[in-house]
Every structure is written in C-alpha cells, then in structure tokens.
Amino acid sequence: MEAGKVTLIGLVGKPNAGKSTFFKASTSSDVEIANYPFTTIGSNRGVAFIRDECPHKELDVKCDPNNSRCINGTRFVPVQLIDVAGLVPGAYKGKGLGNEFLDQLRQADALIHVVDASGSTDLKGNPVESDEHDPTEDIGFLENEIKMWLYGILNEKWGSIVKKVENENNKLLDEISNKYTGIGIKKRSIKLSLNKTQLDQEKPSKWNKSDIVEVAEEIRKQSKPILISANKVDISSEENIKKITKKHQPTVPTGAKAELILQKAEKKGYINYVPGESSFEIIEPSKITEEQKKGLDFIKENILDKYDGTGVQKSLEKTVRDLLNMIVVYPVEDESDYTNKQGETLPDAYLLKKGSTPKDLARKIHSEIADKYLYAKDAKSGRRISDDTELKNGDVIKIVSSA
Numbered sequence: 001m002e003a004g005k006v007t008l009i010g011l012v013g014k015p016n017a018g019k020s021t022f023f024k025a026s027t028s029s030d031v032e033i034a035n036y037p038f039t040t041i042g043s044n045r046g047v048a049f050i051r052d053e054c055p056h057k058e059l060d061v062k063c064d065p066n067n068s069r070c071i072n073g074t075r076f077v078p079v080q081l082i083d084v085a086g087l088v089p090g091a092y093k094g095k096g097l098g099n100e101f102l103d104q105l106r107q108a109d110a111l112i113h114v115v116d117a118s119g120s121t122d123l124k125g126n127p128v129e130s131d132e133h134d135p136t137e138d139i140g141f142l143e144n145e146i147k148m149w150l151y152g153i154l155n156e157k158w159g160s161i162v163k164k165v166e167n168e169n170n171k172l173l174d175e176i177s178n179k180y181t182g183i184g185i186k187k188r189s190i191k192l193s194l195n196k197t198q199l200d201q202e203k204p205s206k207w208n209k210s211d212i213v214e215v216a217e218e219i220r221k222q223s224k225p226i227l228i229s230a231n232k233v234d235i236s237s238e239e240n241i242k243k244i245t246k247k248h249q250p251t252v253p254t255g256a257k258a259e260l261i262l263q264k265a266e267k268k269g270y271i272n273y274v275p276g277e278s279s280f281e282i283i284e285p286s287k288i289t290e291e292q293k294k295g296l297d298f299i300k301e302n303i304l305d306k307y308d309g310t311g312v313q314k315s316l317e318k319t320v321r322d323l324l325n326m327i328v329v330y331p332v333e334d335e336s337d338y339t340n341k342q343g344e345t346l347p348d349a350y351l352l353k354k355g356s357t358p359k360d361l362a363r364k365i366h367s368e369i370a371d372k373y374l375y376a377k378d379a380k381s382g383r384r385i386s387d388d389t390e391l392k393n394g395d396v397i398k399i400v401s402s403a
C-alpha cells in the first residue's frame with residue numbers, strides 16, 4: 001500500500017438511480033475534519049466516513065483527533081467517494097460518457113452500485129411506469145460493462161502477449177500485469193484470478209474469446225468488488241428488494257433521499273439524528289408542521305424500522321469492512337501515553353487491509369519510516385510485537401524506526 005493513499009469508493013450506476021443523492025447524503029454531513037489528508041476535491045469527489053469505536057474509551061484518556069473526528073466515543077475515519085459519471089449501455093465501447101466513466105473507475109478500490117430498486121426507470125435511466133423495469137437486469141449490465149472494458153484491454157494486445165509467453169518465455173502473469181498497470185490492478189489480484197480459471201498459462205495461443213473474457217471477469221471480481229445499494233426502498237416492492245438480494249451479495253436496502261431529509265431536519269434543529277443510526281428523536285414537536293411529522297413518521301416506519309437505518313452509512317461501512325476487508329489502526333509515537341510528537345493523544349486513525357503487519361502500517365504512514373523500520377510495540381500491552389504480527393482492529397501501535 002502506498003504511503004498516504006486514501007481508500008477510494010466509486011458510486012456507479014445508470015442515470016437517475018440516486019447516485020448524487022447518495023453522494024450528498026454521505027459527504028455533506030456536519031462531521032468536518034480539521035486536517036484531512038486530501039488536497040483537491042472536485043465537484044464529484046468528497047469525503048465520507050467509516051465509524052469505529054475510538055480506543056480513547058477503553059484506554060480512559062481524552063483524544064485529540066487529527067486525521068479523523070471523534071464524536072461521543074465514535075471515531076469517524078475518512079474515505080474518499082466519487083460520484084462517477086452516469087453509465088449507459090455500451091460505455092466500454094466509448095459510448096456516452098463512457099471514457100470519463102472508465103477513467104474514474106480506474107482509480108476506485110471498490111464500487112457501490114446504486115440500483116433503482118423501484119423499477120421505475122429503464123436501463124438507460126428514463127422514467128417508466130412504476131415497476132415496469134426489472135432492476136436485477138441492471139446488475140448484470142454493470143458487471144458486463146466493466147468486464148468487457150477489462151477484456152478489451154487484454155484482447156487488443158493478445159497477439160503480442162502470446163508471442164512474449166510462447167516465443168520469449170515470459171510469464172503470462174507478468175505480461176497481463178503490464179497491460180493493467182495503468183489501471184492500478186495489483187499483480188496479486190491477477191495471479192489469484194489466473195489460478196482460479198485453471199486455463200493453461202503456458203499456451204495462451206490456445207485460448208479463445210470466452211477464455212479471455214473469463215479471466216477478465218475474475219480480475220473484475222478481485223480488483224473492483226461491488227456492493228449493491230438497492231435504493232429508493234421507500235417506493236420499492238419488498239419483492240424487488242428480495243430479488244436483488246438473491247442475485248447479488250452484498251446488497252443493502254437503501255433510502256438515500258430519506259437520509260438526506262433526516263440530515264436536513266437535523267441541521268434545522270427539528271430532530272436529533274446521527275447518520276448511520278436507526279432512529280431519530282423529534283426535539284420540539286411544536287416546531288414542525290403536520291406534513292413534516294407525517295414525512296418523518298413515514299421514514300421511521302417504512303425505512304428505519306424495517307431496514308435498520310437508511311442504508312447509506314451501512315453501504316459505505318460494509319464496502320470498506322467486508323468487501324475491502326479493512327480494519328482501523330491507531331499509530332502513536334509515545335506508547336506510554338498514546339501521543340504523537342506534538343503531545344496529541346490518539347491523533348490518527350488509518351484503514352489497513354486485514355492481515356497487515358506493523359511494517360505495512362509504517363508504509364502507510366511514510367515510506368521513509370518503512371525503509372528505516374526497526375520494530376513495533378503494542379501500546380495497549382506495552383510489549384514489543386514480532387514483525388509478522390497481524391494487526392487487529394482498534395490496535396494502538398508504536399513504530400520504532402531510525403528515520
């Protein structure tokens with residue numbers, strides 16, 4: 001993992017599915033962070049948050065968060081979100097906004113596919129009679145677009161790949177990795193994918209089109225894992241939600257518009273509500289109109305109670321925790337009082353892949369600290385830990401380096 005690289009989630013889907021609503025609901029909450037590690041963030045790029053229990057409670061200290069925020073013992077760890085340009089069928093052939101879409105896709109670590117679960121928009125996002133369109137069609141369509149894009153990159157150079165492998169004894173893995181370097185697909189993902197297909201890696205000249213497509217599909221699964229937000233639950237049939245969930249895992253029933261409405265009501269001081277929670281409290285019933293009360297009751301009954309929240313925060317957290325397999329780790333420089341050089345307590349929270357070691361954490365902080373890594377200490381126990389220790393969620397770690 002590169003130093004300072006922030007996890008990036010792409011919101012994808014056809015027009016009118018609710019991507020921008022989801023984006024706004026995840027990136028415009030009042031949770032501001034002082035020094036977040038991103039410099040420029042364009043109109044369709046924002047910061048969203050993953051919640052973690054802040055170790056300050058367990059350690060009985062007061063924290064001074066720096067790259068994240070702590071609210072009532074919950075740490076909000078930043079990730080980046082891109083609202084990817086609307087996707088239309090045939091994007092991989094350069095149709096519509098295809099190329100812009102693919103360029104943004106390239107940068108994403110994982111995707112949230114926002115699906116209009118109500119079936120009231122067709123495959124291109126045009127409004128149709130409610131429930132006329134089968135939303136499960138959208139799932140295959142999006143996977144196909146990405147798969148065919150990856151296939152196209154390989155297929156274009158297949159002749160030269162074959163030559164390099166069969167005449168020059170190069171490894172197929174290396175040749176395919178070279179073709180995908182610009183897309184940020186790791187060699188490890190390609191290796192896993194190739195092995196899974198059981199195709200003959202010594203004889204790529206024998207492969208037909210469907211073999212290359214099969215490899216592209218495996219690489220898509222490895223490098224761009226997808227979570228589905230079955231959006232517009234407020235106007236969707238339960239049957240549609242079930243159908244989508246059956247076809248794709250993970251799927252999270254979502255009400256992006258409801259999330260936005262709750263946040264607005266919270267900002268106006270009508271309710272107490274924290275994004276991600278499954279309930280809210282009306283602060284002053286006399287302040288809201290009968291109409292507003294009805295709207296809030298509808299959201300409570302049909303979304304929050306039924307699906308345990310609006311699903312927006314859950315989609316983000318499931319993507320990071322379950323699809324990307326990430327944990328939160330807290331590096332410190334003084335393990336006796338959990339501070340950095342400035343004396344700030346538990347200043348930073350980093351997302352790392354499960355299975356990461358202390359050296360991976362060092363790499364995430366700064367390449368120089370990794371290069372001059374000596375050893376690490378678990379601040380909670382005060383003990384030195386071995387270099388191959390797998391870090392756990394909530395660990396507080398001191399890296400000792402000669403940097």
Ligand SMILES: Nc1nc2c(ncn2[C@@H]2O[C@H](COP(=O)(O)OP(=O)(O)O)[C@@H](O)[C@H]2O)c(=O)[nH]1
Nearest residue numbers: 015016017018019020021232235255256257258
């Ligand atoms: N009923 C309902 N409408 C929604 C929901 N989320 C988004 N919409 C509506 O769907 C339309 C398209 O939303 P938008 O976010 O612009 O979709 P995008 O084209 O995918 O970015 C707008 O009219 C939204 O208000 C939802 O959860 N429920």
Ligand SMILES: [Mg+2]
Nearest residue numbers: 019020021083
């Ligand atoms: Mg939009």
